[in-house]
Amino acid sequence: MAQFSENSIDLPAGISNQWVSVDNDRRQATLTLPFAADIEAVNAQLNQHPGSSDYDWEVKVNIKKMPNSQPELPLTTGNVIVVSSGKGGVGKSSVSVALALGVQQLGARVGLLDADIYGPSIPTMLGRDDHELVINERNKMVPMERFGVQVNSLGYLVKDDDATIWRGPMASSALQQLYRDTQWQPLDYLIVDMPPGTGDIQLTMAQKLPVTAAVVVTTPQTVALRDAEKGIAMFDKLNIPLLGVLENMSFYECSQCGHQEAIFGSGGGANIAASHGVELLAQWPLTTAFRDSLDHERPLLIEQPEHDFSQLIKQTAAKIAARIYHQADKNV
Numbered sequence: 273m274a275q276f277s278e279n280s281i282d283l284p285a286g287i288s289n290q291w292v293s294v295d296n297d298r299r300q301a302t303l304t305l306p307f308a309a310d311i312e313a314v315n316a317q318l319n320q321h322p323g324s325s326d327y328d329w330e331v332k333v334n335i336k337k338m339p340n341s342q343p344e345l346p347l348t349t350g351n352v353i354v355v356s357s358g359k360g361g362v363g364k365s366s367v368s369v370a371l372a373l374g375v376q377q378l379g380a381r382v383g384l385l386d387a388d389i390y391g392p393s394i395p396t397m398l399g400r401d402d403h404e405l406v407i408n409e410r411n412k413m414v415p416m417e418r419f420g421v422q423v424n425s426l427g428y429l430v431k432d433d434d435a436t437i438w439r440g441p442m443a444s445s446a447l448q449q450l451y452r453d454t455q456w457q458p459l460d461y462l463i464v465d466m467p468p469g470t471g472d473i474q475l476t477m478a479q480k481l482p483v484t485a486a487v488v489v490t491t492p493q494t495v496a497l498r499d500a501e502k503g504i505a506m507f508d509k510l511n512i513p514l515l516g517v518l519e520n521m522s523f524y525e526c527s528q529c530g531h532q533e534a535i536f537g538s539g540g541g542a543n544i545a546a547s548h549g550v551e552l553l554a555q556w557p558l559t560t561a562f563r564d565s566l567d568h569e570r571p572l573l574i575e576q577p578e579h580d581f582s583q584l585i586k587q588t589a590a591k592i593a594a595r596i597y598h599q600a601d602k603n604v
């Protein structure tokens with residue numbers, strides 16, 4: 273029987289001794305992370321860190337559900353991450369799809385809820401635009417499964433409706449219905465692609481969901497940044513923890529020569545993140561490969577997992593998963 277030591281190990285930053293059990297006689301240690309993580313990368317970190325490198329490590333993940341903005345609502349899904357943007361067209365849906373696949377590739381059980389009433393595009397991006405909604409014997413919607421992610425979309429509920437006539441309460445009750453009445457298989461994370469903007473509709477929708485954390489997507493362009501700031505203010509007002517800003521289309525990267533050009537300007541995402549005391553979570557380039565993969569329903573992360581952008585998506589997903597844990601842990 274292994275003897276577990278009370279002694280703590282000098283661990284790399286971000287890894288806590290409370291997740292570690294040690295068999296000092298055998299120099300074996302087990303790390304159980306409470307959030308989705310790239311196990312290979314964490315193993316490499318442990319093996320390179322002087323304080324931990326002389327142990328033989330087993331790294332596991334057991335994802336913890338963190339507190340959310342609606343404690344009175346039963347949390348039928350895992351941690352709910354809303355992806356929002358002040359302005360349309362900045363790549364919010366693309367980011368939602370990529371992050372959902374990113375956390376799924378880290379081994380988490382993931383759902384993706386397309387709540388963009390103005391143009392639910394996720395089924396199109398995932399290649400199931402023609403999907404027909406299935407209702408099971410318990411009167412619940414059956415999510416479609418794409419690349420291991422469970423997906424449901426407001427588009428299935430309100431196919432022919434004109435979003436311009438929607439009001440906050442109407443949109444939020446449709447969203448609640450979609451959240452509650454989908455037969456989600458057990459989930460660790462649910463990513464919600466919100467409608468762009470910060471008006472009454474978005475506010476009411478965000479208020480009705482048990483949100484664990486929010487991510488604001490922006491481009492570095494001044495007009496997008498101004499609207500992103502309104503998004504930050506909205507989550508502040510709703511007391512929803514904002515994880516940070518994800519700057520998309522930060523620079524254009526030529527697929528032929530690798531030349532980078534900041535066509536929408538540079539530094540904007542970092543500036544608004546700093547001025548609001550939140551983190552700049554990532555800067556994603558504007559690339560043909562990413563756009564092409566979305567247009568052809570073949571996600572880059574699945575088709576070309578070794579692509580630099582795929583690696584970046586995975587790193588961003590891991591960072592977000594870790595931040596959700598640390599931020600909520602700090603607030604408890």
Ligand SMILES: Nc1ncnc2c1ncn2[C@@H]1O[C@H](COP(=O)(O)OP(=O)(O)OP(=O)(O)O)[C@@H](O)[C@H]1O
Nearest residue numbers: 360361362363364365366468557558559562563566
């Ligand atoms: N990093 C990127 N590189 C290349 N193309 C991108 C990138 N991000 C998004 N796009 C492309 O930009 C377009 C807009 O993206 P997307 O639909 O995700 O934006 P959105 O913010 O969700 O828009 P809306 O809110 O209006 O639905 C799409 O054609 C998408 O393929």
